[in-house]
Amino acid sequence: MSLLDVENLGRTFGEAHAVREASFSLERGEIVALVGESGSGKSTTARMVARLLAPTTGRVLLEGSATVPELAYRSKVQMVFQDPFGSLNPARTIGHHLTRPLLLHRRATRKQAPQAVAALLETVGLDPSLAVRHPHELSGGQRQRVAIARAFAVEPLLVVADEPVSMLDVSIRIGVLNLMERLRDERETAFLYITHDVASARYLGGRMLVMYGGHIVEGGPARVLTGEPAHPYTRLLLAAVPNPRRGSSSTVTRPTGPRPSTGCPFTARCPLVTDLCRTTMPPVTRVADGHWARCHALGKENQ
Numbered sequence: 365m366s367l368l369d370v371e372n373l374g375r376t377f378g379e380a381h382a383v384r385e386a387s388f389s390l391e392r393g394e395i396v397a398l399v400g401e402s403g404s405g406k407s408t409t410a411r412m413v414a415r416l417l418a419p420t421t422g423r424v425l426l427e428g429s430a431t432v433p434e435l436a437y438r439s440k441v442q443m444v445f446q447d448p449f450g451s452l453n454p455a456r457t458i459g460h461h462l463t464r465p466l467l468l469h470r471r472a473t474r475k476q477a478p479q480a481v482a483a484l485l486e487t488v489g490l491d492p493s494l495a496v497r498h499p500h501e502l503s504g505g506q507r508q509r510v511a512i513a514r515a516f517a518v519e520p521l522l523v524v525a526d527e528p529v530s531m532l533d534v535s536i537r538i539g540v541l542n543l544m545e546r547l548r549d550e551r552e553t554a555f556l557y558i559t560h561d562v563a564s565a566r567y568l569g570g571r572m573l574v575m576y577g578g579h580i581v582e583g584g585p586a587r588v589l590t591g592e593p594a595h596p597y598t599r600l601l602l603a604a605v606p607n608p609r610r611g612s613s614s615t616v617t618r619p620t621g622p623r624p625s626t627g628c629p630f631t632a633r634c635p636l637v638t639d640l641c642r643t644t645m646p647p648v649t650r651v652a653d654g655h656w657a658r659c660h661a662l663g664k665e666n667q
């Protein structure tokens with residue numbers, strides 16, 4: 365049984381479809397990167413998985429159940445947000461932020477809390493003396509490590525990390541990614557890593573899912589997708605990544621006007637578009653073992 369199963373998840377805001385028929389699973393201790401540009405629906409998907417947003421259609425199953433009580437779900441699924449300063453109360457100390465989940469989920473008593481807080485800070489590579497400080501007294505990287513420590517205070521099975529390094533200096537991003545990977549290895553915690561950065565998704569390894577227009581259009585091992593992408597949108601994302609050997613990167617332009625209501629969501633930008641693409645959503649086509657994509661151009665012979 366998978367740790368998490370997302371089945372035909374959809375979310376609308378008025379008449380706008382943010383997510384359509386998203387389906388995927390995560391195993392224990394697995395890192396899955398959900399990649400796409402702004403507006404693709406990846407953060408909306410993350411919030412539905414974390415139960416911060418109710419799905420319009422579909423369901424999320426944790427360990428095979430869609431009816432896990434709220435407090436029990438929060439103890440098993442935690443979220444790390446993009447902005448480490450916005451996710452921490454500036455009026456409270458770091459120690460307060462870490463003590464609350466320990467007490468709420470009964471991971472420590474009040475007497476045990478100071479020692480547990482110190483251990484959490486050491487786990488994420490911070491000095492325990494920072495417990496008496498406030499968020500504004502820490503750097504961006506330190507604040508994000510505190511946010512990760514807070515998530516791990518309840519010993520979760522899954523952490524949903526929504527663009528956790530995009531607001532950090534380039535020089536310290538790698539440290540946070542390495543921390544996530546180490547915690548995965550040491551605690552067998554799964555990560556759903558939301559990002560627009562294909563390079564960081566490849567660095568973490570694991571599986572990669574590519575999202576566009578609310579649909580997941582390609583999936584497979586991260587190193588396979590970044591080495592041999594099958595969907596035209598994945599190729600476009602990779603072409604936009606700076607590459608010294610290539611000399612320059614292409615520009616990812618965004619379409620104007622509403623998304624198409626039928627067919628493939630990528631038709632307005634796809635160099636391979638046909639009339640069939642405009643009327644019919646491509647089925648899932650097997651490219652190789654564990655690698656699939658939704659594109660009519662792949663042909664029936666690869667199914």
